[in-house]
Amino acid sequence: MTAQIIPTRTAAETALAEAFGAAKATLPGCAEVAKLREDAFGAFFEAGLPHRRVEAWHYTDLRALMRDALPVAPTPTAAAIETLRAELGKSAAVGPRLVLLDGVFVPEVSDSLPAGVTVRSLAAVLTEGRPDLVALLAAQNHQIVDPIVSLNAALMQDGVVLEVAPGTSVAEPIQLVYATASSVPLARFFRSLVVVGAGASVMIAETCHGEGGRTGQTFGCLVFSVGDEARVGHTAEVTDTVAGSVRLDSFIAEIGAKAKFDSFALITGGGLVRRQIFLRFAGEEAEGTLSGVSLLRGREHADTTLFVEHAAPGCIGRETFRYILDEEATGVFQGKIRVAPVAQKTDGRMLSKALLLADTVAMNNKPELEIFADDVACGHGATCGGLNPDQLFYIQARGLPQADAEALLLEAFAAELVDEIGHDGLIDGFRADVAAWLGSRAKA
Amino acid sequence: MLEVKNLNVSIGGRKILNDFTLTVQDGEVAAIMGPNGTGKSTLSYVIAGRKDYTVESGEVLLNGVELLGLEPDVRAAKGLFLAFQYPLEIPGVATMTFLKAALNAQRKQRGEDEISTPDFMKRVKEAGDRLGIKPDMLKRALNVGFSGGEKKRMDILQMALLEPSFGILDETDSGLDIDALKVVAEGVNSLRTPKRGFLVITHYQRLLDYIVPDTVHVMAQGRIVRTGGKELALELEQSGYRDYMAEEAA
Numbered sequence: 001m002t003a004q005i006i007p008t009r010t011a012a013e014t015a016l017a018e019a020f021g022a023a024k025a026t027l028p029g030c031a032e033v034a035k036l037r038e039d040a041f042g043a044f045f046e047a048g049l050p051h052r053r054v055e056a057w058h059y060t061d062l063r064a065l066m067r068d069a070l071p072v073a074p075t076p077t078a079a080a081i082e083t084l085r086a087e088l089g090k091s092a093a094v095g096p097r098l099v100l101l102d103g104v105f106v107p108e109v110s111d112s113l114p115a116g117v118t119v120r121s122l123a124a125v126l127t128e129g130r131p132d133l134v135a136l137l138a139a140q141n142h143q144i145v146d147p148i149v150s151l152n153a154a155l156m157q158d159g160v161v162l163e164v165a166p167g168t169s170v171a172e173p174i175q176l177v178y179a180t181a182s183s184v185p186l187a188r189f190f191r192s193l194v195v196v197g198a199g200a201s202v203m204i205a206e207t208c209h210g211e212g213g214r215t216g217q218t219f220g221c222l223v224f225s226v227g228d229e230a231r232v233g234h235t236a237e238v239t240d241t242v243a244g245s246v247r248l249d250s251f252i253a254e255i256g257a258k259a260k261f262d263s264f265a266l267i268t269g270g271g272l273v274r275r276q277i278f279l280r281f282a283g284e285e286a287e288g289t290l291s292g293v294s295l296l297r298g299r300e301h302a303d304t305t306l307f308v309e310h311a312a313p314g315c316i317g318r319e320t321f322r323y324i325l326d327e328e329a330t331g332v333f334q335g336k337i338r339v340a341p342v343a344q345k346t347d348g349r350m351l352s353k354a355l356l357l358a359d360t361v362a363m364n365n366k367p368e369l370e371i372f373a374d375d376v377a378c379g380h381g382a383t384c385g386g387l388n389p390d391q392l393f394y395i396q397a398r399g400l401p402q403a404d405a406e407a408l409l410l411e412a413f414a415a416e417l418v419d420e421i422g423h424d425g426l427i428d429g430f431r432a433d434v435a436a437w438l439g440s441r442a443k444a
Numbered sequence: 445m446l447e448v449k450n451l452n453v454s455i456g457g458r459k460i461l462n463d464f465t466l467t468v469q470d471g472e473v474a475a476i477m478g479p480n481g482t483g484k485s486t487l488s489y490v491i492a493g494r495k496d497y498t499v500e501s502g503e504v505l506l507n508g509v510e511l512l513g514l515e516p517d518v519r520a521a522k523g524l525f526l527a528f529q530y531p532l533e534i535p536g537v538a539t540m541t542f543l544k545a546a547l548n549a550q551r552k553q554r555g556e557d558e559i560s561t562p563d564f565m566k567r568v569k570e571a572g573d574r575l576g577i578k579p580d581m582l583k584r585a586l587n588v589g590f591s592g593g594e595k596k597r598m599d600i601l602q603m604a605l606l607e608p609s610f611g612i613l614d615e616t617d618s619g620l621d622i623d624a625l626k627v628v629a630e631g632v633n634s635l636r637t638p639k640r641g642f643l644v645i646t647h648y649q650r651l652l653d654y655i656v657p658d659t660v661h662v663m664a665q666g667r668i669v670r671t672g673g674k675e676l677a678l679e680l681e682q683s684g685y686r687d688y689m690a691e692e693a694a
Contacts, residue, residue: 388532390532391532391534393492393493393494393516394528394531394532394534395534395542395546396493396515396516396517396520397492397493397516397517397519397520397526397528398517398520398542398546398549398602398606399517399520399521399546399547399549399550399553399606400517400545400546400549401515401517401549402515402517404545404549405517408534408537408542408545409534409537411536412534412535412536412537412585413536414536415536416535416536416585419536
């Protein structure tokens with residue numbers, strides 16, 4: 001007799017199914033989108049929340065770490081929007097801001113955009129159902145099999161769809177500002193799309209607003225479609241999560257021929273953070289740089305997982321990630337690079353470096369290269385260690401006390417990647433974030 | 445004045461400095477020569493405060509202040525400067541930022557005000573010009589991608605800015621071609637004053653053609669075995685260290 005295996009549903013999975021059942025009639029979208037949502041939820045529910053036996057989630061056992069699913073955040077009230085408007089007026093911006101409150105695009109507190117750039121809410125685009133945009137939003141070229149990307153597709157409430165016309169050059173970064181309306185723990189599902197036309201250049205900066213910290217569960221997804229010969233910069237500031245919160249960001253990008261795409265993320269938040277990046281080189285001779293810095297302490301857990309697919313010849317990929325781990329923090333870096341048979345002359349290099357400041361931290365590194373072309377140069381490396389005692393002594397011998405010497409080296413370790421962002425205003429912002437983290441470490 | 449008295453130092457149970465005693469007067473340039481493995485670099489590290497060594501006994505006094513037991517940064521603020529045999533590369537730290545941080549940290553230790561930015565810039569420029577350090581080098585990360593000669597010049601620039609009362613040059617000539625050696629030596633010579641003493645550690649007499657010492661000490665097996673004037677360096681160049689090694693072995 002064969003034992004019958006009945007998959008058990010966790011409380012969180014059951015609650016998500018109930019949430020989808022209750023919300024699906026009112027979630028925005030035409031009939032095709034509604035079907036897409038159903039299929040996506042089906043894929044999620046069949047797999048369930050990913051756990052340690054799912055290879056890509058081995059070091060972030062979401063089933064164990066996310067015991068319950070929170071109620072979905074309601075549409076922001078007029079009062080919440082007015083409060084936000086007042087707050088935004090007081091804060092400085094490095095470029096035009098597109099503001100999302102609890103994942104919902106709020107045009108009335110957002111800035112106007114330069115010529116050649118248009119923005120609409122995700123809800124409007126899904127309702128209209130233009131097939132090309134829906135296909136891009138669904139990231140169909142990527143063939144992603146991931147329960148969290150599916151869950152986001154099923155429940156996505158809103159976001160922005162930004163289009164940069166071919167040949168447009170945008171001078172200042174366009175900011176996607178994530179704000180939260182209340183400190184009550186809620187769940188948010190949002191997805192945005194950035195379509196950059198051929199030969200255009202733009203920088204998109206994801207920033208967070210508010211000092212209260214983002215509690216609850218955030219399921220974000222940002223999709224980029226980068227046209228041929230376009231120049232795109234992207235930064236993400238993941239500094240607003242707090243202990244007990246869950247933030248799962250999926251970042252999906254497809255790059256055209258001879259395009260250049262650079263993305264940087266800083267994670268300093270509390271709780272559980274996972275950024276999963278799906279980068280696809282679709283056209284030949286494109287260049288892509290992915291980098292990031294995670295600064296973790298307490299029992300924080302931050303996971304950066306890459307899926308980089310070279311689907312065209314002659315592309316250059318650079319993936320560089322750094323971690324500073326203190327107290328009982330856990331860092332995860334996984335980088336899977338697939339080089340398709342057509343992708344000859346691929347030049348790929350991946351590097352993860354971790355500074356471990358206590359015996360009680362954990363760092364998990366897992367590079368995976370799948371190379372199906374025979375004329376490529378691909379390499380990877382991973383290091384874990386402490387601060388270099390020779391460097392420390394050198395700096396101390398010049399007069400800096402040990403704590404200052406350590407802080408200088410830690411700041412430098414993070415700042416080396418920050419300084420490559422390519423926009424002074426953004427560099428200053430990230431450097432301030434790093435300094436704030438180090439400052440709070442010094443006080444602790 | 446630097447006074448090292450009966451200093452005994454070991455690392456991992458192996459004795460490196462053996463009742464080492466040496467005095468360098470104010471304004472004096474003393475050279476220590478000796479073969480590899482006699483403890484010359486250990487001496488410089490122990491004086492500067494590196495913690496990998498076990499100091500078993502002895503004293504190290506700088507202008508009458510006991511240095512042993514003080515942190516390296518406190519020793520620096522008391523006026524000690526060590527020019528490294530291999531200055532470290534510090535990626536991500538802009539040279540100017542580092543220089544200013546070091547200068548202000550020492551001033552703070554001594555209870556002085558921070559240096560103003562215009563004053564600082566002026567002093568860096570003056571010292572940099574003397575040592576042939578180009579402004580773009582100062583904008584780069586400290587020592588990263590610098591040649592051996594550039595790193596040594598950068599160390600001497602730091603010494604010029606920090607104005608120590610005593611400088612130790614640990615094999616400053618290693619890795620330098622003759623032109624770089626001259627520039628570095630001129631930089632050091634320009635810092636010689638009646639008050640500032642130097643301890644110059646080297647294998648070869650060549651450096652001492654350019655930084656002319658007042659006294660030359662021969663070090664072997666962890667202590668000074670012979671002391672003389674600058675002519676001793678020339679003699680060593682002829683005869684080598686074999687006699688001293690044999691003496692020790694005997």
